[in-house]
Amino acid sequence: MEREKVIVELKNVNKVYGGSNHVVRDLNLEVYEGEFLTLLGSSGCGKTTTLRMIAGFEEPTGGTITVEGESVSEKEPFERDVNTVFQSYALFPHMTVFDNVAYGLRMKKTAKGEIKERVMHMLELVQLGGFERRYPSQLSGGQKQRVAIARALINRPKVLLLDEPLGALDLKLRKQMQMELKRLQRKLNITFIYVTHDQEEALTMSDRIAIMNEGVLEQVGTPTEIYEAPATRFVATFIGETNLFEGCVKETSAHHVSVVVESGELRCRAQGFEKGEMVAISVRPERMKYSAEPVEGYSVRARVKETVYVGSVLKAIVVLPNGNEIKIERLAGQKLPPDGEVYIYWDNGDGKLLHLMDQVFYRTIESVKLA
Amino acid sequence: MKRNTRAAAGRGVGILYCTLIYLFLFLPITVVVSNSFNASTSKPYLTWKGFTLAWYGRIFENGPLLESFGNTILLAVISTLLATVVGTLAAVGMYRYKFRGKSAIDALLYIPVVIPEIVLGISLLTLFANVRIQRGMISLILAHTTFSIPYVIFNVRARLDGYDSSIEEASMDLGAGRLQTFLHITLPVLAPGIGGGALLAFTLSLDDVIVSYFTNGQTMTFPLKVWASIKSGVAPDVNALSTLILLGTIALVVLTQSGIVKKKRG
Ligand SMILES: Nc1ncnc2c1ncn2[C@@H]1O[C@H](COP(=O)(O)OP(=O)(O)OP(=O)(O)O)[C@@H](O)[C@H]1O
Numbered sequence: 001m002e003r004e005k006v007i008v009e010l011k012n013v014n015k016v017y018g019g020s021n022h023v024v025r026d027l028n029l030e031v032y033e034g035e036f037l038t039l040l041g042s043s044g045c046g047k048t049t050t051l052r053m054i055a056g057f058e059e060p061t062g063g064t065i066t067v068e069g070e071s072v073s074e075k076e077p078f079e080r081d082v083n084t085v086f087q088s089y090a091l092f093p094h095m096t097v098f099d100n101v102a103y104g105l106r107m108k109k110t111a112k113g114e115i116k117e118r119v120m121h122m123l124e125l126v127q128l129g130g131f132e133r134r135y136p137s138q139l140s141g142g143q144k145q146r147v148a149i150a151r152a153l154i155n156r157p158k159v160l161l162l163d164e165p166l167g168a169l170d171l172k173l174r175k176q177m178q179m180e181l182k183r184l185q186r187k188l189n190i191t192f193i194y195v196t197h198d199q200e201e202a203l204t205m206s207d208r209i210a211i212m213n214e215g216v217l218e219q220v221g222t223p224t225e226i227y228e229a230p231a232t233r234f235v236a237t238f239i240g241e242t243n244l245f246e247g248c249v250k251e252t253s254a255h256h257v258s259v260v261v262e263s264g265e266l267r268c269r270a271q272g273f274e275k276g277e278m279v280a281i282s283v284r285p286e287r288m289k290y291s292a293e294p295v296e297g298y299s300v301r302a303r304v305k306e307t308v309y310v311g312s313v314l315k316a317i318v319v320l321p322n323g324n325e326i327k328i329e330r331l332a333g334q335k336l337p338p339d340g341e342v343y344i345y346w347d348n349g350d351g352k353l354l355h356l357m358d359q360v361f362y363r364t365i366e367s368v369k370l371a
Numbered sequence: 372m373k374r375n376t377r378a379a380a381g382r383g384v385g386i387l388y389c390t391l392i393y394l395f396l397f398l399p400i401t402v403v404v405s406n407s408f409n410a411s412t413s414k415p416y417l418t419w420k421g422f423t424l425a426w427y428g429r430i431f432e433n434g435p436l437l438e439s440f441g442n443t444i445l446l447a448v449i450s451t452l453l454a455t456v457v458g459t460l461a462a463v464g465m466y467r468y469k470f471r472g473k474s475a476i477d478a479l480l481y482i483p484v485v486i487p488e489i490v491l492g493i494s495l496l497t498l499f500a501n502v503r504i505q506r507g508m509i510s511l512i513l514a515h516t517t518f519s520i521p522y523v524i525f526n527v528r529a530r531l532d533g534y535d536s537s538i539e540e541a542s543m544d545l546g547a548g549r550l551q552t553f554l555h556i557t558l559p560v561l562a563p564g565i566g567g568g569a570l571l572a573f574t575l576s577l578d579d580v581i582v583s584y585f586t587n588g589q590t591m592t593f594p595l596k597v598w599a600s601i602k603s604g605v606a607p608d609v610n611a612l613s614t615l616i617l618l619g620t621i622a623l624v625v626l627t628q629s630g631i632v633k634k635k636r637g
Pocket residue numbers: 017018021023041042043044045046047048049050197
């Protein structure tokens with residue numbers, strides 16, 4: 001896929017509410033034309049705020065936002081070529097479905113005939129043909145959602161912002177709407193900036209995911225990159241299941257980094273770490289291995305507590321000397337070595353080594369400054 | 372068996388109770404209406420002398436009565452318009468902006484409502500005298516607007532309680548400017564509250580005696596006219612006009628009710 005062209009760019013964007021509530025910190029993000037980018041993060045991390053700054057409902061305290069290379073800081077929401085699907089739908093209660101969808105066109109003084117044609121076409125697209133004379137109060141949640149999407153798409157925006165658009169729907173409808181949204185995005189080839197705190201939703205729908213934590217952008221990457229190569233401890237624990245080991249770098253070599261943890265030594269393939277540095281290792285359950293014999297560089301002993309089949313997956317739990325439990329997963333049919341006293345290890349490339357200090361430092365300094 | 376009789380007795384008492392309440396509520400109105408058809412021509416016009424429509428014709432010969440009625444309508448319409456515009460803007464402003472001392476200002480709104488009307492009347496009279504506003508239609512309009520505004524604010528605010536301001540953002544997001552958003556979104560959604568407030572203001576102005584009494588100068592309104600005529604017993608043509616006003620009010624209520632119902636059904 002060629003998606004080199006940057007359509008939305010955030011440069012050092014900051015947002016401070018009421019002088020001291022620092023909600024978004026030094027956010028740098030490039031969104032490519034035609035991509036499905038998801039802002040993912042736990043509640044209150046600043047996703048909505050970021051989206052509202054792009055839409056123009058909130059002014060950044062610092063930094064610039066550009067859309068198609070042009071700064072939008074001087075532009076009112078109604079002058080920006082982006083449209084929003086609100087979490088609460090925000091349908092106009094006193095207008096029919098048709099009038100809701102037609103609103104954007106009417107504001108642009110589009111000719112009557114064209115309005116009719118385009119609205120009907122859009123309603124077909126979101127599978128709401130025949131609903132045009134209903135009022136929002138006569139629609140189900142999923143139908144309201146579709147109206148909100150149709151209404152936001154009618155002006156053919158370059159970028160569509162969606163703030164947890166499926167948040168209020170039940171699981172089944174959610175899954176169905178996820179597919180539909182993805183289909184719509186591909187078909188119309190519009191850039192989607194999508195906010196959610198549901199990691200599964202983010203992983204299945206997105207071209208790229210931007211993970212936020214307490215106002216800081218922790219990592220941007222494809223779902224695979226995020227999952228396979230988390231850049232920070234937060235990302236590693238936030239996306240999917242993982243096993244974390246904290247320790248201190250003992251020595252570095254061209255091939256690997258040795259880390260001393262509480263109950264022994266472990267190693268990873270990594271670069272850019274210094275001797276004595278505090279680090280964390282993240283290993284996905286399906287990458288964990290153990291064997292009865294010691295493996296070179298790995299000296300952490302453990303005891304296999306249990307192995308169970310959960311449908312198509314075989315799960316094992318091994319216990320470290322300090323009592324921590326390590327999760328291990330295999331697809332059913334694959335084998336695990338026999339139980340008993342074992343050594344845990346992994347292929348050098350499968351353990352992701354993460355700096356621990358930077359961010360702690362960063363936040364400490366930041367909070368000292370604010371205090 | 373016993374239970375059935377008790378239930379029947381209970382229902383009987385209930386019906387009696389309701390009948391009494393409705394009698395209590397509607398008897399005075401019935402007296403006015405029936406007297407407007409009473410052919411009696413001697414004071415105090417209370418003994419029934421047969422049916423006539425003559426009083427309705429007499430309304431149109433009674434110049435001062437007609438004039439006072441015209442004044443009342445003019446006063447009600449203008450003060451309602453003013454109070455509705457001012458009250459609506461105030462309610463929206465107080466909903467949208469947070470400022471220091473907002474709760475105090477909120478609480479102050481109740482004062483004109485709970486204050487005895489006679490105090491309000493004296494205050495307005497003193498004020499108008501001090502700032503040299505001629506007492507007459509202008510002072511009446513100012514006075515009626517004053518006591519109507521809080522009612523409009525309360526009504527619009529009640530509507531704003533369930534109001535999701537993100538629809539305004541959605542409107543701007545779709546290319547509408549601030550004014551367009553106010554006209555196409557805010558106003559229509561608040562319309563029932565605004566309408567209710569206006570109706571309340573209108574009826575309050577229509578039958579006000581006390582405040583008008585202090586501020587009217589030479590201008591007579593219909594309620595003042597009725598008030599003045601009481602000493603000599605309410606004249607039957609006043610009853611006739613009252614009956615017509617009653618009809619008008621009922622029509623207004625029916626119209627707005629059915630209008631709202633229709634809106635809801637879409
Ligand atoms: N208008 C505001 N004034 C002050 N603080 C605000 C305002 N809006 C948001 N905040 C604060 O900013 C922080 C981030 O809010 P935001 O709505 O961006 O979170 P979010 O990531 O969208 O969370 P959620 O997933 O719960 O929607 C929160 O702590 C919130 O309390």
